[in-house]
Amino acid sequence: MLFDEIASENEYNSSESTTPPILHSSLSTPVIDTHRRSWSPISLRSVENQSRQSSIEDLCLLNKFVKDVRTSFHEKSIFGQLIQRYCFGNHNRQNIEQPQFICEERQENAIFKIYLKRLRQKPSTSSESSSSFHTLVDDQNEQNESSNNGQSALLYSTIKIYQLKAGTIEKIVEYLTNKHGDLDTTHMHILFATYRIYTNTKILIDTILSRYQAVVPASLDMTEDVRQKTLKSLATALICLLTAYKEDFYEPPYYTTLSHLLKQTTDIDVQNQCQSLLDRFINEEYISRLDSNIYTCTQDINNNNNNNSKYLHTDDIYNQKGFDYNTPRNFLEMSHVVIAEQLTIFDAELLKCVLPHECLTKRGNSNKGRRLNSNHPLSTVDKTIEQFNAVVNRVVAIILTEQNEQTRARIIEKWIDIAYECRKLKNFSSLTAILNALLSGCIYRLNKTWSHVNINYRSILNELKNIFGSCADRKQARAILDKQLDEIRLTLPENTVAKTQLHEGTAKYVDVTTTINTTFDKKLRSKKPRNQKQTMIGTVPYLGLYLSDLTYIDSAHDNYININENDKSSQKLINFEKHRKQFEILAQIKLFQSAANAYTTLQPLSYFKHWFDNVQIYTDAESWELSYQFEPKTIENPDKQQKLLDDPSPTNRLRPLKA
Structure with missing residues (x-):
């Protein structure tokens, strides 16, 4: 039908073009090769006139054909009609069909947000749920949309959409399945990723x-088909909890929760999964106990032999020590590429070990409480923070250890090279740590040292600072990270959990509209060959950026909502809308974890970890004291300066200066 319309339009276009043909200079008159000696002058002149007339007629026909083609493809473009009909039309239709919020509805033990949405009617099929919306048909309004020939009609229906805003734990679990018995995967992932806050x-x-x-028992409220599908969906949810969040069941030595589930469940698949996980935990505990005994015996032998070497007994790269540490390393002689790659390896390994749900319970003062109790192990989020602070402290220490100003400037240039290399490796964690160290007050105030730094290095530092610095607005940094999310999402297989969670939880992070600094973008831009196969892009984000987002969400929304707004003593419901927003952030962290596996070409070096661990670091007071030794603090008021000299307490002479 579409091609019939196009054909009729072309016939109409060709019939209405009555303007005279145009001769273009690019079309040259064909040359007629004649044997002039065998023709008389009169006959030759007549032949030339006839040839010229026939050539002009051919050119007229050719010009008319070219004009018709140009007219059909430009003035009334066939491609333009196709694009307008099938692209812009769908875009406008999608805008019309966006859900529109109507009101809130309070039911027993739950609060729902109600939307209305207009959808095209389709043949009735088994519905599947892939979102957290539970729909109920409100009314069906048939609407005829006739085309130019009046032969097609489209049927539309208006549906009412119920989205759970708040509810009890029983209500939240009930909405794991919809009215057809299908498992709501997004609702499940939100529940399993955030339930530790309230239960x-x-x-x-x-x-x-x-x-x-x-x-389990049959009832009149649901058909047998829906009942069986609901039971299967709930069993699938339990299996997902056992596989994707197995760390929640690690409770040695008795594994109370896992044993309880194994006894109470009646589903065979869930029982098999519980038994498999329990056996795995027991085997890992046995191997860990055996390795611990071997390590203890080895330490005793080494102590008796007065050997100070340390052996690796864990796979945690955060606690690893190097072997080759006999030869001291000169920082300026080390390659900036090697240092950036090794820092990237550490950050990527720590990122892969992060449990996203620990970001929800992370508080600013949690480290202090953990340090007081040495028996309490650091969380996976705390380890990334410790590594970040370790990089900051070592950058400051290496700079302040050098006494010569020019050599100190060369060290600063070296760290700028490392930061730039981290940017190319997309290691935004170490990049931010190095920038924080270089822009700290005790380093940034050394004007004499910075005067020896090459202007090109200072230019690169300013460009990095404007995007990733602590004083930047972070809009460009967020745009870069969002663009990385899009590229990573495109390279993931369709069936991966990370891509499913990102697609369901962060669908709005698709378009990046923030422009990036032009000069800096040109320096880092790399040309990709055409038809190149998409590969995973290794990326380590600055985790503090997402922890700040989670903190803002936690501050802006309450954990519980009163079912009666006017009565504060009424029943309190779990604010599931808040956890939906938190899940959007956790899904991004989960996707970055999958991208951290892409650093396959980087190999750890044994000596670097030992060199990094053995760099002497300073406290904040010691760093400021060294900084003032290099360049004493100048005070315009002589009375204050005399008071500073007379007072030996470190509170006056070690007060930080603003950069």
Whole structure:
């Protein structure tokens, strides 16, 4: 039908073009090769006139054909009609069909947000749920949209969409499945990623099992097909909890929660998964105990032999020590590329070990409480923060250890080279740490040292600072990270959990509209050959940026909502809308973890870790004291300066200066 319309339009276009043909200079008159000696002058002149007339007629036909083609493809372009009909039309239709918020509806133990959405009617099929919306048909408004020939009609329906805003734990678990019995995967991932804020694993499992037992007996409320699908969906949710969040069940030596689930569940698949996970935990505990005994015996032998070498007994790269550490290393002689790559290896390994749900319970003063109790192990988020601070402290220490100003300037240039290399490796964690160290007050105030720094290095530092510095607005940094998310998402296989979670939780992070600094972008831009196969892009984000987002969400939204706004003593419901926003951030962290596996070409060097660990670091007071030794603090008021000299307390002479 479309091609019939196009054909009729072309016929109409060719018939209405009555303007005279135009001769273009690019079309030259064909040369007629004649044997002039065998023709008389009169006959030759007549032949030339006839040839010229026929050539002009041919050119007229050719020009008319060219003009018709140009007219059809430019003035009334076929491609333009196709694009307008099938691209802009769909875009406008999608805008019309966006859900429109109407109101909130308060039911028993739950609060819903109600939307209205207009959809095209399709043949009735088994519906599948891939979002956290539970739909209910409100009314069906048939609407005829006739085309130019009036032969097509489209049917539309208006549906009411219920989105869970708040509810009890029982209500949240109930909405793991929709009215057709299908599992709502987004709702499941949000629940499993954020439930630790308001409940524990045992209560969650008991609630899911209670829902499972309530559906087991047949009832008139749901058909047998829906009942079987609901039971299967709940079992699938439990298996997902056991596989994707198995660290929640690691409770040695008795594994109470896992054993409880194994006894209470009646589903065979869930039982097999529980038993498999329990056996795995027991084997890992046995191997860990055996390795610990071997390590203890080895330490005793080494102590008796007065050998100070240390052996690796764990796979945690954060606690690893190098072997080759006999030869001291000169920082200026080390390659800036090697240092950036080794820092990237450490950051990538730590990022892969991060448990995203620990970001929700992370608080600013949690490290102080953990340091007081040495028996309490550091969380995975704390380890990334410790590594970040370790890089900052070592950058400051290496600069302040050098006494010569020019050599100190060369060290600063070296760290700028390392930061620039981290930018190329997309290691934004170490990049931000190096910038924070270079822009710290005790380093940034050394004007004499900075005067020896090459102007090109200072220019690069300013460009990096404007994007990734602590004083920057972070809009460009967020735009870069969002663009990396899009590129990573495109390279993931369709069936990966990370891509599923990102697609469901962060669909709005698709378009990056923030422009990046032009000069800096040109320096880092690399030309990609055409038809190049897409590969995974290794990226290590600055985790503090996402921790700040989670902090803002936590501050802006309450954990609980009163079912009656006017009565503060009314029933409190879990604010599931808040956890939906938190899940959007956690899904991005999960995707960056999958991208951290792309650093396959980088190999760790044994000596670097030992050199890094053995760099002497200073406290804040010691750093400021060294900084003032190099360039004493000048005070315009002589009375204050005399008071500073008379007072030996470090509170006056070690006060930080603003950069």
